Amino acid sequence: xxxVGEPAPILTMTGISKQFPGVKALDGVDFxxxxxxxxxxxxENGAGKSTLIKVLTGVYDVDEGDIxxxxxxxxxxxxxxAQQAGVSTVYQEVNLCANLSVAENIHIGREPRRFGAIRWGxxxxxxxxxLDGLGLDIDVSAPLGTHSLAVQQMVAIARxxxxxxxxxxxDEPTSSLDASEVDQLFRVMRQLKExxxxxxxxxxxxxxxxxVSDRMTVLRNGRRVGEYATRDLSQLDLVSAMxxxxxxxxxxxxEQPRRSLATLERDRPVVEAADLGRKGAVAPFSLTIHRGxxxxxxxxxxxxxxxxxxxxxxxxxxxxxQLRVDGEPISLRGPRAAMSHDIAFCSENRRTEGLVADLTxxxxxxxxxxxxxGWSRPLPRRRQDELVDxxxxxxxxxxxxxxxxxxxxxxxxxxxxxxxxxxxxxPRLxxxDEPTRGIDVGAKAExxxxxxxxxxxxxxxxxxxxxxxxxxxxxxxxxxxxxRRMVDELANDDEVTAERIMSIIASGNGAAPSEDxxxxxDPDMVVIRKEV
Amino acid sequence: xxGVIRHRFFWPVATLLILLVSNLFFSPDFFAVEVxxxxxxxxxIDIVRFGAPLILVSLGMTLVIATGGIDLSVGSVVAICGxxxxxxxxxxxxxxxxxxxxxxxxxxxxLALLLGAWNGLxxxxxxxxxxxxxxxxxxxxxxxxxxxxxxxxITINSSPYxxxxxxxxxxxxxxxxxxxxxxxxxLLLTRRxxxxxxxxxxxxxxxxxxxxxxxSRRIIFTGYVFCGLCAGIAGLMxxxxxxxADGNNAGxxxxxxxxxxxxxxxxxxAGGRFSLGGTVLGALIIQTLTTTIYxxxxxxxxxxxxxALVVTLVCLLQSRAFRAKVFHRRPMPPPAQPDRQQEPKVExxx
Numbered sequence: 108x109x110x111v112g113e114p115a116p117i118l119t120m121t122g123i124s125k126q127f128p129g130v131k132a133l134d135g136v137d138f139x140x141x142x143x144x145x146x147x148x149x150x151e152n153g154a155g156k157s158t159l160i161k162v163l164t165g166v167y168d169v170d171e172g173d174i175x176x177x178x179x180x181x182x183x184x185x186x187x188x189a190q191q192a193g194v195s196t197v198y199q200e201v202n203l204c205a206n207l208s209v210a211e212n213i214h215i216g217r218e219p220r221r222f223g224a225i226r227w228g229x230x231x232x233x234x235x236x237x238l239d240g241l242g243l244d245i246d247v248s249a250p251l252g253t254h255s256l257a258v259q260q261m262v263a264i265a266r267x268x269x270x271x272x273x274x275x276x277x278d279e280p281t282s283s284l285d286a287s288e289v290d291q292l293f294r295v296m297r298q299l300k301e302x303x304x305x306x307x308x309x310x311x312x313x314x315x316x317x318x319v320s321d322r323m324t325v326l327r328n329g330r331r332v333g334e335y336a337t338r339d340l341s342q343l344d345l346v347s348a349m350x351x352x353x354x355x356x357x358x359x360x361x362e363q364p365r366r367s368l369a370t371l372e373r374d375r376p377v378v379e380a381a382d383l384g385r386k387g388a389v390a391p392f393s394l395t396i397h398r399g400x401x402x403x404x405x406x407x408x409x410x411x412x413x414x415x416x417x418x419x420x421x422x423x424x425x426x427x428x429q430l431r432v433d434g435e436p437i438s439l440r441g442p443r444a445a446m447s448h449d450i451a452f453c454s455e456n457r458r459t460e461g462l463v464a465d466l467t468x469x470x471x472x473x474x475x476x477x478x479x480x481g482w483s484r485p486l487p488r489r490r491q492d493e494l495v496d497x498x499x500x501x502x503x504x505x506x507x508x509x510x511x512x513x514x515x516x517x518x519x520x521x522x523x524x525x526x527x528x529x530x531x532x533x534p535r536l537x538x539x540d541e542p543t544r545g546i547d548v549g550a551k552a553e554x555x556x557x558x559x560x561x562x563x564x565x566x567x568x569x570x571x572x573x574x575x576x577x578x579x580x581x582x583x584x585x586x587x588x589x590x591r592r593m594v595d596e597l598a599n600d601d602e603v604t605a606e607r608i609m610s611i612i613a614s615g616n617g618a619a620p621s622e623d624x625x626x627x628x629d630p631d632m633v634v635i636r637k638e639v
Numbered sequence: 640x641x642g643v644i645r646h647r648f649f650w651p652v653a654t655l656l657i658l659l660v661s662n663l664f665f666s667p668d669f670f671a672v673e674v675x676x677x678x679x680x681x682x683x684i685d686i687v688r689f690g691a692p693l694i695l696v697s698l699g700m701t702l703v704i705a706t707g708g709i710d711l712s713v714g715s716v717v718a719i720c721g722x723x724x725x726x727x728x729x730x731x732x733x734x735x736x737x738x739x740x741x742x743x744x745x746x747x748x749x750l751a752l753l754l755g756a757w758n759g760l761x762x763x764x765x766x767x768x769x770x771x772x773x774x775x776x777x778x779x780x781x782x783x784x785x786x787x788x789x790x791x792x793i794t795i796n797s798s799p800y801x802x803x804x805x806x807x808x809x810x811x812x813x814x815x816x817x818x819x820x821x822x823x824x825x826l827l828l829t830r831r832x833x834x835x836x837x838x839x840x841x842x843x844x845x846x847x848x849x850x851x852x853x854x855s856r857r858i859i860f861t862g863y864v865f866c867g868l869c870a871g872i873a874g875l876m877x878x879x880x881x882x883x884a885d886g887n888n889a890g891x892x893x894x895x896x897x898x899x900x901x902x903x904x905x906x907x908x909a910g911g912r913f914s915l916g917g918t919v920l921g922a923l924i925i926q927t928l929t930t931t932i933y934x935x936x937x938x939x940x941x942x943x944x945x946x947a948l949v950v951t952l953v954c955l956l957q958s959r960a961f962r963a964k965v966f967h968r969r970p971m972p973p974p975a976q977p978d979r980q981q982e983p984k985v986e987x988x989x
Contacts (some may be wrong), residue, residue, distance in 0.1 A: 422850055443852040452850065460850055463843040465911040470836055477833045478852035485833040528851065 115178070117142045117305045118163075118194075118274055123172035125158055132158040134329045135172070140274060145296055145306045147316045147337070150326035151349055151547040153505055153517045156309050159326070160276055164189040164196050177273065195267035196276040203263055205252030210234040212251050213266045237265050241295045255409065257288035261295070268299060275299065276307045281315055282545040285407045285573065293319045311547050313342055327351055350549045374398060375434060377567045378450070378536050380419065382428035389414040391427050392593035394586060396536060396567045401558060403582030403599075404571040405608050411591035412571045413455055416538045419569065420452035421445040446479055451534035453525050455541040455571070457518070461525045464514030468504065469495045471513045472527045479532065498527035503553070519546035526554070530561075537561065538569040543577060555581060575605040587611045647905050650957050651920040654903075658927045658949075659683075665935045678807045682930070684815075690926030691814040692717070692804075692873035696893055697900040697922045698825050698915060699869030702862040704901050707842040707910030708762055708769035710863060713897060715780025716754050716870035717890025720747040721878030722787040725795050734797040743800070748871045754780070755867015759860035777894070784886030794883040804880030814876050821869065825915055835913075838862065842910030896925050903953055924953065 118140040125133040133155045140146050150156050161167045163174060165183025174181050176192055183189040186196060203212045210231045211218075219229045234247040243261050251259055260280055267275055277296075281289050296306055296319055308320055316323060317337060325332040325348045332348045340348075376395040384391030389411040396402050404412045417423045419430070421439030429436055432448045439445050442452070454460040462471050472495050477486055495509045502523040504516075513524055522542060529537060539558070543551040558581050562568050572578050578585060579599065587595040587608060595611050597603050643649060662669040662682070672681035696713050703710045727743035728734055754776060761772035806813045829835030840848045841855045849855050873893070878884045902908060903924055904917025928949055932942045955961045 420850075442850050443854065446852045454850055459844070460847050463840050463847055463911075465843040466836075466840060470840070474836075474840055474848070474851045474853070477836060478848075478854075480833070482832050482834040482837050482858075485831070485836075 116140055117177055119173075119175045120159075120163065121173050121175075123159065123162060123174070124170045125155075125162055125167060126170050132329050133162065136326065136329070136331045137334075138324055138331070139334070140305045140307055142273070142305045143300055143303050144321040145300055145308055145319050147320035147323040148307060148309045148326065149316065149323050149345065149349055151519075151549050153328075153520065154326040154349070154547075155329040156326055157278070157517065158329075160196065160278055160307070160309070164194060164276065190267075190270055190272070193273035194276065195270055195272035195274070196278065197260070197263045197267050197280055198278045203251055203259060203266070205259075206250055208248050209238075209245065209251050209254070209262055210247040212262055213237065213247075213269060217270075234265075237269055238262070241265055241298075242291065255288075257284045257291075260284065261292070264292075264295065268304070272304065274305045274307065276309075278309045279311070279545055280308075281310055281312060289315065311545060311551075313345065313548070316345075317342065325349055346548055349547070376431075377433065378419065379431040379434070380428065381431065383418055383425050383430055384427040385414070385418055385423055385425050386427070388423060388591070389418065389588075390592040392586075393428075394593070394596070396569060398535070398567055399562050399565045400584065401562045401568045401570055401582045403578035403585040404569065404588060405575060405578050405585055406588030406612060407573075410588040410612075411593075412588055413540055414591065415588070415593070416452060416454075416540050416569065416571060419445070419536075420450055420538055422452065422454075443478065446475065446532065449533070449535040450538070451475070451529035451532055451536070452538040453522075453529055453540060453542055455544070457521050457525055462513045462521055464512065466513060467510050468499070468513055468516070468524055469509035471524050472498060472509075472531065475528050475532050494531050495527075498530060502527055502557075519550035522546055522554070523550070526557070534566065536567045536569065538571075540571045541573065542570075543572060543574070551577075575608055579603065579605060579608075647914065648917060648920065650953070651903055651905070651917060651924060654953050654956070655920060655924050655927060658924065658931055662927075662931055662934060669934075674810060677810055679810050679812065682934070684812065686923065686926050686930050687815050687818075688812040689930070690922055691812075691818040692876045692890075693893065693896055693900065693926055694818045694919055694922040695821055695869045695873040695876070696890075697897040697904075697918045698821060699866030700894075700897040701901050701904070701906055701913050701915055701918045702825070702829070702838060703769075703866045704898070704906055704908060705838050705842045705910055705913035706859045706862045707845065708859065708862065709773065709898065709908070710758060710866045710870075711770065711773040711894050712754070712758060712776035712780055713866065713870040713873075714890040714893045715777050715784065716751055716867055717874035717877060717893060718784035718884075718886050718888075719754065719780055719787065720751050720871040720874030721889050722784045722793065722884040722886050723747045723750055724800070724875055725793040725878055725884035726787055728795045728797050728800055729793050731797075734795055735799060737799045740797055740799040744803075744875060747875060748868065751867045751871020751874070752864055753867075755864040755870075756860070758867065759863035762863060763856040763859040781886065784884075784889070786886075788884055788886040790886070792883050792885045796882065800879050801882060802879070804876040804878070805882075814880075817872065817876065821872065822915065822919060825865075829915065834858075834861075839911050839913065843912075897922075899950060900925055903950075903957070905957070925950075 116139040118138075120136065120138040123133050123136045123138070124131070136155065136159060138159065148156050148159065158167065162169050165185045165188055169182070176194060181192060183192065183194075189196070204215070207215070213234045214230050218225045219233065220226060231247050238245065238247065238261070241261055241264070243258065245254060245258055251262060254262070264275070264277070264280070280292060284292060296308070300306060310316060320337050322334065322336050323340070323345070324334045325345065327349060374397065376397050378396045380392065380394045382391040382393055392415065394402070394415070404415060406412050414423070418425050421441050421444050424439065430439065431437065437444070437448060445452070458464070463474070466474075469491060473486055473491050480486060492509070498504070499507050499509060504520050504523045504527070513521060516524065526542065542554050546554075555577065558568055558570060570578065570581055582599050585597050585599055585603065585608065586593055587597070589612055659669070666682070669682050672679060672683055674680070696717070700710060700713065724743045724747040727746060728740060731739040733739065758773050758776060761767045761775070762769050765772070802808075802813050803817070804814050808816060829838065837848075837853055837858050840851070840853060841858045845855050870890075874890060877889055900921035901918050903921035904914055904919070906913040906917065928946055932945055937945050
């Protein structure tokens, strides 16, 4: 196997240009990838990272430029051809079949056969061996959907490398993984690198880039800014290369003052959950959110953060406890009921639970307001345009074309569209579930700043994020979840650190961890049965 | 020019025109329309007139398909409504009593609404897959129609009832007027209110729509009720045109023609975006095709095959992947993607 620094790259792209209606997505981009390296492709949302990958794998065809793989000029007609030539891609959103077994997913389309019949035993054995190699010990005959997202991601990688890939493209593989799962993934990546695989890695987590990559290429606005060895480029230099701004501006973004309860005037809570819970989702919890307060939810993936949000929004019905809005007990029959109490919820999963890809930006933005008005009272077109234009500008949604289909926007811009949808409902409680996941630094800072502005204006915000630094920076108060229980609630001040929250997550703060389902509630507590 | 070709109605309109023009070779006066005894006459008029029931059924089908569903039971609803109306009228002392006919029509349409509501309940409330839920009424409905007609063909002789499917009003065939009114009503209902947007949202992503506060179930339910009503009106038209009700054969296979019309009109079977105008075009194409088959004298035993060929051709012409393969000289045709892209590809200059 070749080593790093050898003259002939396994993959060379020269002068790649790609034009979309109204947008030059790529403009003369050069890119090189060597065997035995992890190469990070960096850039803001809309910088052209995804387009470059799609051009490479044949999802889009090239307008100009050449692609050479292993010395042969290529022009793939689609991902399948690319795969056959040794270029495999694993996407951010797992593109496997959740209803098929793990083994079937790995071997789909190339099942081991004898006399035309599939050899199921052999298939399972091979899958087990393959996953063992990645340090993954799971039931390969269980449906893929029963495993966590992280495991699904690993299975996708296993599938990709099993098709004897020379080039492995990982597009945002870590955005839905927790810390230990990321470590596991990186171990696998290093192992593959040792074996001579060329890995192209796209992520928004800067720390991860420095942890795992050897070199990086930075894109901005469809152009290549440069190619660097990771150890030669400081994190700040990288960020300024990505967003093309002065360092001072960046530092200012980073240095938002720590917020604490002391600075907040607390009157009657907007929303008060007393012993609210749902069997199998989250154990009964109590939480109050005041006007102008940002409450952060910390916890691992699957610790019940999203479930808390869904109960507060009525996306799932609580079967325990009581919810009060402005002191009035209410029962939420569904999202619409929550909306009538001015509660809004930006869900974590933009694609399946947030946006309607087929509709335009305008239609997606007005959807919630229109739903609240009912079908018979359409929002007048002039009012729609006014609202949409205002938020497209305020949130800097790109492209600034309200009639573009939402499915064509980049992740960060989709997130902004979802935010806009709920902001125009003028909520009093805004629930944000992982609003900054999978989006770039610039957009992330914008959204963080927006949260601060909104709460200063009196909006109550429930902020859910896997990034503890972000939660610490924005929240007045932090609730910690573990194993589907709320185990602690802390007022945020200088003494609260990421380490302390992490140790609470790890230890459960004395509360007995429960393996399956919520434990019986505290007998000393008065349980108010939910009235319907 | 490129703009014209890329318009979503280009291929349906082109197909329709080609079909119409090809008729000229067989009957030179095909395009002639004249007023005879105060009535509009002509092959074109006939196409619209006989196509009216299909247009109605297809309009209803469009909304159901847009919610992500399908309604296989429309043929049965056609038969049931025709049967019920004819049964009531045949029991009248004076079959020409306007009031009696109105009552019978009202009753039949009421039943159509009920049948649509039944489908809607099964799909939206019980959560049964649309194809199965409506299959129930498709099969059982034929039996119901037989029960109503007692297994016989009910023949009536009522001039007020005859008006619906076979009469004229202000020189124009009444059925065309009815189809126009329903089309206009559906357009207003979906595009002047927010109903169209909500339907497209639910069809595009039901869970996201629910979380945006849309009562998805109500929207879906409404779609099936509207579809039932449209099928009911079509049933009245068909039975009125022949002054009889045939529980066995009225509206047989009309669901397939209607689904085809919707697809030809550019509405995706996956739900979401829909086009009522496209559906009307699609229904007209299918009716023109039927008429053409008769007028150019294709042997009856091959008509179905011929129809299938033309429909296949139309669908191929509308398929982007197919057009790219056949009409583009570029080395690599665009791959089959999950689609919905507003095709950046076609306008790349060669």
